[in-house]
Amino acid sequence: MSTVPTVYDVANRSGVSIATVSRVYRNPDSVRAQTRERVLEAARELGYVPSGNARGLASRTTGVLGLCFPDYSDPDAEDIDAEDDDAAMLYSDQIIRGMERTARRHGYALLIAASLKGGPESLVAKVAGRVDGFAVMARTVPTEELEVISRRQPVVMLAGPREGGDQLDHLDHVEVANADGQRELTRHLIEDHGLRRLAYIGSAEESPDVAARFRGFREACAAADVETDHGPVLRMPMMTQADGASAVDVLADRDGPLPEALVFANDQMAVGALHALQRRGLRVPEDVVVTGFDGIPLGRLVRPALTTVRQPMLKLGEQAAELLVQRLGGGPDREPVSLMLPVTVVRRASCGCGEGEDSGTQLA
Amino acid sequence: MSTVPTVYDVANRSGVSIATVSRVYRNPDSVRAQTRERVLEAARELGYVPSGNARGLASRTTGVLGLCFPDYSDPDAEDIDAEDDDAAMLYSDQIIRGMERTARRHGYALLIAASLKGGPESLVAKVAGRVDGFAVMARTVPTEELEVISRRQPVVMLAGPREGGDQLDHLDHVEVANADGQRELTRHLIEDHGLRRLAYIGSAEESPDVAARFRGFREACAAADVETDHGPVLRMPMMTQADGASAVDVLADRDGPLPEALVFANDQMAVGALHALQRRGLRVPEDVVVTGFDGIPLGRLVRPALTTVRQPMLKLGEQAAELLVQRLGGGPDREPVSLMLPVTVVRRASCGCGEGEDSGTQLA
DNA sequence: ATGAAAGCGCTAACAA
DNA sequence: TTGTTAGCGCTTTCAT
Numbered sequence: 053m054s055t056v057p058t059v060y061d062v063a064n065r066s067g068v069s070i071a072t073v074s075r076v077y078r079n080p081d082s083v084r085a086q087t088r089e090r091v092l093e094a095a096r097e098l099g100y101v102p103s104g105n106a107r108g109l110a111s112r113t114t115g116v117l118g119l120c121f122p123d124y125s126d127p128d129a130e131d132i133d134a135e136d137d138d139a140a141m142l143y144s145d146q147i148i149r150g151m152e153r154t155a156r157r158h159g160y161a162l163l164i165a166a167s168l169k170g171g172p173e174s175l176v177a178k179v180a181g182r183v184d185g186f187a188v189m190a191r192t193v194p195t196e197e198l199e200v201i202s203r204r205q206p207v208v209m210l211a212g213p214r215e216g217g218d219q220l221d222h223l224d225h226v227e228v229a230n231a232d233g234q235r236e237l238t239r240h241l242i243e244d245h246g247l248r249r250l251a252y253i254g255s256a257e258e259s260p261d262v263a264a265r266f267r268g269f270r271e272a273c274a275a276a277d278v279e280t281d282h283g284p285v286l287r288m289p290m291m292t293q294a295d296g297a298s299a300v301d302v303l304a305d306r307d308g309p310l311p312e313a314l315v316f317a318n319d320q321m322a323v324g325a326l327h328a329l330q331r332r333g334l335r336v337p338e339d340v341v342v343t344g345f346d347g348i349p350l351g352r353l354v355r356p357a358l359t360t361v362r363q364p365m366l367k368l369g370e371q372a373a374e375l376l377v378q379r380l381g382g383g384p385d386r387e388p389v390s391l392m393l394p395v396t397v398v399r400r401a402s403c404g405c406g407e408g409e410d411s412g413t414q415l416a
Numbered sequence: 417m418s419t420v421p422t423v424y425d426v427a428n429r430s431g432v433s434i435a436t437v438s439r440v441y442r443n444p445d446s447v448r449a450q451t452r453e454r455v456l457e458a459a460r461e462l463g464y465v466p467s468g469n470a471r472g473l474a475s476r477t478t479g480v481l482g483l484c485f486p487d488y489s490d491p492d493a494e495d496i497d498a499e500d501d502d503a504a505m506l507y508s509d510q511i512i513r514g515m516e517r518t519a520r521r522h523g524y525a526l527l528i529a530a531s532l533k534g535g536p537e538s539l540v541a542k543v544a545g546r547v548d549g550f551a552v553m554a555r556t557v558p559t560e561e562l563e564v565i566s567r568r569q570p571v572v573m574l575a576g577p578r579e580g581g582d583q584l585d586h587l588d589h590v591e592v593a594n595a596d597g598q599r600e601l602t603r604h605l606i607e608d609h610g611l612r613r614l615a616y617i618g619s620a621e622e623s624p625d626v627a628a629r630f631r632g633f634r635e636a637c638a639a640a641d642v643e644t645d646h647g648p649v650l651r652m653p654m655m656t657q658a659d660g661a662s663a664v665d666v667l668a669d670r671d672g673p674l675p676e677a678l679v680f681a682n683d684q685m686a687v688g689a690l691h692a693l694q695r696r697g698l699r700v701p702e703d704v705v706v707t708g709f710d711g712i713p714l715g716r717l718v719r720p721a722l723t724t725v726r727q728p729m730l731k732l733g734e735q736a737a738e739l740l741v742q743r744l745g746g747g748p749d750r751e752p753v754s755l756m757l758p759v760t761v762v763r764r765a766s767c768g769c770g771e772g773e774d775s776g777t778q779l780a
Numbered sequence: 781a782t783g784a785a786a787g788c789g790c791t792a793a794c795a796a
Numbered sequence: 797t798t799g800t801t802a803g804c805g806c807t808t809t810c811a812t
Contacts, residue, residue, distance in 0.1 A: 056568055058789055069799045074791060084797060096560075099567040104545030105472035106789035109804045114469065115542065116527065123520075145509055148528075156487075156530050161542065163480065164516055165525035178479065178525065181468030182546075200463040204420055349713060422805055433783045438807060448781060470805030473788045 057098040066094035117155045118163045118179040118186030150369025158377045187372040206379035208372050212260045224375045225390040232415045233361035233395035234268030242276045247312040251285040253299045254317030262317045296324025319344035319351045337404040356401030421462040430458035481519045482527045482543040482550030514733025522741045551736040570743035576624050588739045589754040596779045597725035597759035598632030606640045611676040617663045618648040618681030626681045660688025683708035683715045701768040720765030
């Protein structure tokens with residue numbers, strides 16, 4: 053760990069100029085084979101490794117794509133995967149995988165960073181300064197900051213609807229058909245299962261995704277002349293499993309009968325609800341139907357298996373990388389792109405559908 | 417995307433020196449509040465974002481940890497997750513997650529890069545130049561290259577046994593109790609299920625991990641006076657699901673009865689074998705017992721559920737990050753650390769154990 | 781509290 | 797083919 057060798061050291065040791073050393077790494081064919089060997093030999097002896105920072109500074113490119121996501125720490129999730137790694141695969145993991153894979157195919161590495169919740173220094177800035185372009189999961193980063201950065205380098209926004217007519221209009225953007233999915237799932241509950249007293253549990257004000265889902269829910273209800281409130285019946289702040297369980301408690305302990313169906317804005321809450329209902333001796337789906345949204349692996353493992361809407365998170369990541377690469381390579385000043393990825397309604401036991409294989413319907 | 421603002425632009429616009437601009441970002445308290453506001457204001461107007469590269473160059477640190485892994489493309493895996501994202505979570509994903517989480521806690525971001533199989537430019541070099549330290553999954557990188565780089569910055573080797581007495585002895589190193597796990601699983605088959613004709617399917621020469629597993633297998637056999645060959649009965653090159661299916665074909669089509677148990681060196685092959693056996697009308701575990709190794713999620717979803725040895729991949733990633741952080745912060749020239757993480761034998765239906773909940777035994 | 785100036789290690793013209 | 801020479805944008809003493 054003594055002193056770190058640089059181009060100069062290698063140049064000296066091999067009797068060439070630093071330019072030649074540089075060439076050996078960037079464009080080997082532009083150097084005579086014999087010279088090249090001498091240089092590489094010297095580099096090996098010295099333990100030379102080119103500094104990515106210096107390279108990036110000088111060439112103004114990094115070969116790295118970035119991904120920022122929120123500090124996704126559902127305490128429940130922590131518990132789960134302590135003993136059971138696999139069930140806990142979250143959104144972010146799938147997105148990471150999709151993005152990494154695609155980035156790799158294009159020769160990029162991937163830098164991932166989650167906002168530390170106490171973190172003073174702006175996350176994005178840290179990432180932005182080290183990559184050629186990056187994706188941001190919606191609401192991870194203050195809009196204003198994004199606006200500033202996106203003047204500088206390609207940014208694609210993930211999974212949140214484009215913020216209405218805002219200043220962020222010039223960003224590329226990939227989202228998921230939240231409303232369509234929730235609408236179709238709700239239609240299924242109403243038409244195919246004949247349910248009419250549905251309760252929606254979410255937290256719309258915090259997330260545009262959840263807002264879109266609730267919109268889908270209302271549309272389906274309206275189409276079937278089913279009454280709904282203006283907003284979700286219950287708003288749980290974090291949408292964790294614990295929140296899902298609380299929702300059951302609140303609903304069960306108040307006057308009147310339980311709704312026929314609990315329509316949750318995500319799977320985490322739905323799973324929590326399943327547990328809570330079981331503890332109360334209520335059967336799903338006989339006594340009450342439960343549905344989620346997301347398609348997390350856990351949803352298939354719980355009993356009864358959870359009916360839900362599966363989001364194509366892997367594709368989300370892939371598309372994000374693809375868009376960034378396009379911007380970087382081809383048209384920096386092409387029109388901003390906005391993609392809406394289709395989701396799939398997955399019917400499982402918790403809505404009263406058979407035990408058999410999952411049955412799915414894909415929706416544009 | 418016109419011109420990118422720098423410290424100089426911000427300095428001009430706010431009427432201070434570049435040093436002050438720098439201070440505002442690095443150490444806000446060392447600047448008078450009023451000045452600081454002026455600078456931030458100017459930065460905002462200009463759309464200034466500090467260049468990570470320049471910063472890294474000047475300060476010689478990046479705040480980024482790296483992870484290199486092989487181009488893990490099991491064609492089967494691709495197929496699976498096309499329709500079924502969740503089952504396909506691989507090793508690498510878990511390691512990434514563990515590492516990211518721990519890195520984050522220590523204020524680091526994570527740079528991940530998989531070797532593109534045709535890739536000319538050395539993967540490590542690319543990563544090494546951009547991070548403060550990194551982890552490498554065993555056999556991803558030529559030993560010699562690692563040796564060179566590890567003189568320069570902390571490197572931890574993952575999941576492959578330390579290459580015997582080599583030049584890599586000064587690297588930190590985290591591995592998994594492969595031999596212990598396979599030994600215990602094998603003992604279980606022999607003692608608890610009374611099996612004596614066991615066939616091991618792996619590919620030991622390619623991977624030290626598999627070698628260690630086979631060693632565990634032999635030890636358990638020897639301890640019970642069960643005969644074994646010197647090497648695995650079959651060596652499948654890629655250890656994919658297809659390979660697992662082929663293994664069944666080979667074993668079933670040759671003379672003599674099928675072994676009582678097929679002990680695979682990984683889950684992928686075991687799952688492939690399950691399918692192949694089913695196609696042939698053979699029942700598991702009645703006609704033949706099948707076991708895997710790894711603990712991938714898919715193993716729990718197949719029928720019969722797969723008995724296996726679960727590796728703590730998440731912890732592997734966490735430990736890797738932890739070791740790197742320690743080296744970076746504390747003792748750069750402490751003795752090299754070598755950790756062996758415990759594994760868990762997971763008994764499920766494919767070995768004849770009950771259908772109930774998974775039963776596990778953790779082994780140091 | 782702020783400024784001046786010297787690098788950090790590399791790439792990219794432009795020469796030779 | 798190879799060498800010279802400027803920077804790239806920031807951090808960091810050392811002054812002031």
